[in-house]
Amino acid sequence: MDGTQVMAIKQQASIEKPTSYADGLPANDPHVAHEAERERLLREAQQARAEAELERQRFRRLFLQAPAPVVLLRGPQHVVELANPPALEIWGRSEDDVVGKPLLDALPEVRDQGIKELLDRVFTTGQAHFGTELKVQLDRRGDGTLEDVYFTFVYEPMRDELGTVEGVMVLAFIVTDQVLARHKAEAAESALHQQQEQLRIALAASGTGTFRWDPLTDAYLTFDANLKRLFGFSPEDPVQFTEDKLARVHPDDVEALRAAIQRRRQRADFEMDYRVILPDGSVRWLHDRGKMEHDAAGRPTYLVGACTDITQRKQSELAAHEAAEHLRFLAEMVPQKVFTATPTGEVDYFNPQWMSYTGLSFEQIRDWGWTQFIHPEDVAENVRVWRQSVATGEPFQFEHRFRRADGTYRWHLSRALPMKDEQGQVVKWFGANTDIDDQKRAVQQKDEFVSVAAHELRSPVTTLKGQIQLLRRRLRKRGETAVAAELTKLDIQLDRLTQRIGELLDMSRLQEGQLPLQFDSIDVDALLAEVVETVQATSPTHQIAIERATRQRIWGDRERIGQVITNLLTNAIKYSPEANRVVVHATANEREIALGVQDFGIGVALDEQRKIFERFYRVTDSALGTVTGWGLGLYISAEIVRRHGGRMNVESTPGAGATFWIHLPIESVETSHTPPPPTAA
Numbered sequence: 001m002d003g004t005q006v007m008a009i010k011q012q013a014s015i016e017k018p019t020s021y022a023d024g025l026p027a028n029d030p031h032v033a034h035e036a037e038r039e040r041l042l043r044e045a046q047q048a049r050a051e052a053e054l055e056r057q058r059f060r061r062l063f064l065q066a067p068a069p070v071v072l073l074r075g076p077q078h079v080v081e082l083a084n085p086p087a088l089e090i091w092g093r094s095e096d097d098v099v100g101k102p103l104l105d106a107l108p109e110v111r112d113q114g115i116k117e118l119l120d121r122v123f124t125t126g127q128a129h130f131g132t133e134l135k136v137q138l139d140r141r142g143d144g145t146l147e148d149v150y151f152t153f154v155y156e157p158m159r160d161e162l163g164t165v166e167g168v169m170v171l172a173f174i175v176t177d178q179v180l181a182r183h184k185a186e187a188a189e190s191a192l193h194q195q196q197e198q199l200r201i202a203l204a205a206s207g208t209g210t211f212r213w214d215p216l217t218d219a220y221l222t223f224d225a226n227l228k229r230l231f232g233f234s235p236e237d238p239v240q241f242t243e244d245k246l247a248r249v250h251p252d253d254v255e256a257l258r259a260a261i262q263r264r265r266q267r268a269d270f271e272m273d274y275r276v277i278l279p280d281g282s283v284r285w286l287h288d289r290g291k292m293e294h295d296a297a298g299r300p301t302y303l304v305g306a307c308t309d310i311t312q313r314k315q316s317e318l319a320a321h322e323a324a325e326h327l328r329f330l331a332e333m334v335p336q337k338v339f340t341a342t343p344t345g346e347v348d349y350f351n352p353q354w355m356s357y358t359g360l361s362f363e364q365i366r367d368w369g370w371t372q373f374i375h376p377e378d379v380a381e382n383v384r385v386w387r388q389s390v391a392t393g394e395p396f397q398f399e400h401r402f403r404r405a406d407g408t409y410r411w412h413l414s415r416a417l418p419m420k421d422e423q424g425q426v427v428k429w430f431g432a433n434t435d436i437d438d439q440k441r442a443v444q445q446k447d448e449f450v451s452v453a454a455h456e457l458r459s460p461v462t463t464l465k466g467q468i469q470l471l472r473r474r475l476r477k478r479g480e481t482a483v484a485a486e487l488t489k490l491d492i493q494l495d496r497l498t499q500r501i502g503e504l505l506d507m508s509r510l511q512e513g514q515l516p517l518q519f520d521s522i523d524v525d526a527l528l529a530e531v532v533e534t535v536q537a538t539s540p541t542h543q544i545a546i547e548r549a550t551r552q553r554i555w556g557d558r559e560r561i562g563q564v565i566t567n568l569l570t571n572a573i574k575y576s577p578e579a580n581r582v583v584v585h586a587t588a589n590e591r592e593i594a595l596g597v598q599d600f601g602i603g604v605a606l607d608e609q610r611k612i613f614e615r616f617y618r619v620t621d622s623a624l625g626t627v628t629g630w631g632l633g634l635y636i637s638a639e640i641v642r643r644h645g646g647r648m649n650v651e652s653t654p655g656a657g658a659t660f661w662i663h664l665p666i667e668s669v670e671t672s673h674t675p676p677p678p679t680a681a
């Protein structure tokens with residue numbers, strides 16, 4: 001139904017006659033006297049009524065056929081007189097449900113929706129009301145659920161011939177779909193607007209400057225305030241063309257930027273880091289990127305771009321680069337071989353020293369390729385120790401031989417440490433390898449010399465000792481006791497010499513792995529008593545007491561175990577010059593025996609307690625300047641005990657004395673303990 005149709009319906013509705021005034025005549029007309037006249041008038045009235053009825057039927061049909069809802073309401077209660085099918089359809093009611101009922105009884109759900117108030121106003125004022133997109137909630141399915149329906153409508157007063165309002169005609173269009181679609185579009189638009197706003201705020205906060213640039217005219221369509229600030233322009237400075245911007249670019253970057261702009265003119269996207277010089281002379285790094293927009297025909301329209309300040313990032317990149325360069329320089333300058341490896345153990349860097357030493361290329365030795373230059377006797381253990389470090393994250397240390405380019409092998413000491421992150425995960429291994437071949441050879445030569453010297457010294461000293469004893473006996477026979485006593489002093493010094501030479505010999509034998517042990521069953525308590533008696537005989541200053549007993553036998557070399565106990569006893573006496581006693585503790589459990597030699601002397605500081613078992617280690621103590629020794633006794637003792645499957649340790653309170661403990665297994669060492677191989681020095 002278009003506008004003209006609506007108007008036509010409105011005009012016809014206003015001339016329709018109400019039923020209660022159907023005859024159109026007042027009842028008692030004083031001017032009607034004549035009967036015939038009365039008849040005529042009556043006929044005319046009847047005819048007029050019939051015509052009016054016909055007219056009414058026509059309008060009714062017209063309304064009923066109207067494609068949009070039409071409703072006629074009559075009287076102050078807005079009684080539904082007519083509701084066409086579209087109206088009934090939208091209400092979800094039948095004609096019987098509504099016709100003849102006041103509107104609020106026919107559609108109770110609209111009671112509080114302001115409809116009645118509008119109708120009342122039209123009815124009482126006689127003024128039409130136009131409404132657009134009025135939302136009405138209707139119970140269309142009759143199950144109490146309300147459905148939103150939007151109407152654009154007119155409430156038109158219906159008048160009788162005298163102009164009195166007798167009803168309201170409602171003409172409506174249902175615009176629900178359009179309204180909902182518009183609401184959706186509005187919501188989308190507002191979301192978009194909100195997003196743009198957020199983006200704008202974010203860009204402003206991040207200091208990102210943005211621009212739009214026309215590749216045809218080379219003009220900036222926008223060059224925002226942030227961007228001006230980044231280039232050191234003030235907000236009022238006009239920035240119109242590329243050249244305006246280039247004026248601020250660092251001379252070293254201008255050409256590259258010009259070329260990039262030339263490329264972007266040919267519709268390419270654009271991305272570049274360059275420097276600008278600010279009015280105060282300082283330099284700022286910018287990251288500039290742009291994306292070309294195209295029209296439907298694929299022609300470039302304009303380029304949208306964004307610029308950010310990356311000075312700080314560039315500075316730290318430069319610093320990191322510089323630090324890496326320094327490190328590289330260092331790694332390449334040091335005489336040592338250095339390498340780095342991944343957390344899983346693949347070597348990913350060797351400094352050039354490796355390549356010149358091995359004569360192999362980096363590609364040949366990277367990852368696990370290095371195993372090819374390790375001495376065949378060392379490689380299996382080397383790989384095992386390295387894998388273990390990689391698995392546990394423990395520092396790596398190994399001595400092994402590397403094959404030089406000329407085919408000779410040289411000893412190296414290798415160490416690697418893991419660099420870990422905050423979570424304790426290894427991120428990289430750093431290793432250094434030192435050529436220790438010369439030192440190793442020097443030590444070997446020294447050891448060889450010591451061994452030869454000790455052997456060479458032993459026989460003349462033994463001969464000397466024999467001759468002194470012979471001489472002493474002769475002198476005694478001749479009654480020259482004073483001279484004989486002098487010779488005894490000489491003899492004591494010779495004993496010391498013999499002991500030292502013995503230690504040297506033991507040491508070199510241990511070095512060579514050749515300290516032969518004669519295993520036998522030993523009665524521990526008997527051995528202890530015997531050794532104590534011997535040492536006591538030559539040590540009048542101290543009383544040696546044995547506490548408790550082991551009541552055990554062990555399997556071992558009687559002489560060597562005796563040597564160990566002797567060594568502990570002589571040390572106990574030597575290092576407790578102010579004391580007068582030594583206590584030997586003997587105990588056992590089902591697995592091992594323990595012998596403890598306790599003195600009341602100077603004791604051993606905590607940080608020395610491990611070191612004193614090392615070769616040639618002595619505690620330097622000026623108070624004991626006269627005490628002789630060369631730091632071999634404990635080393636040899638510990639090695640002997642170790643080769644019996646046992647261990648040694650010391651407990652001490654410095655100043656109050658020390659107790660040296662020997663632990664030895666009771667079971668047969670022959671069957672359960674193969675003596676371990678000698679340690680590499």
Ligand code: ADP
Nearest residue numbers: 571572575603612618619629630631632633634
């Ligand atoms: P040395 O020949 O010097 O005695 P050892 O190997 O027997 O060599 O002992 C190594 C070092 O251990 C000694 O120099 C001394 O400093 C320390 N030491 C050994 N026994 C004792 C002890 N009973 N009390 C204090 N210090 C001791």
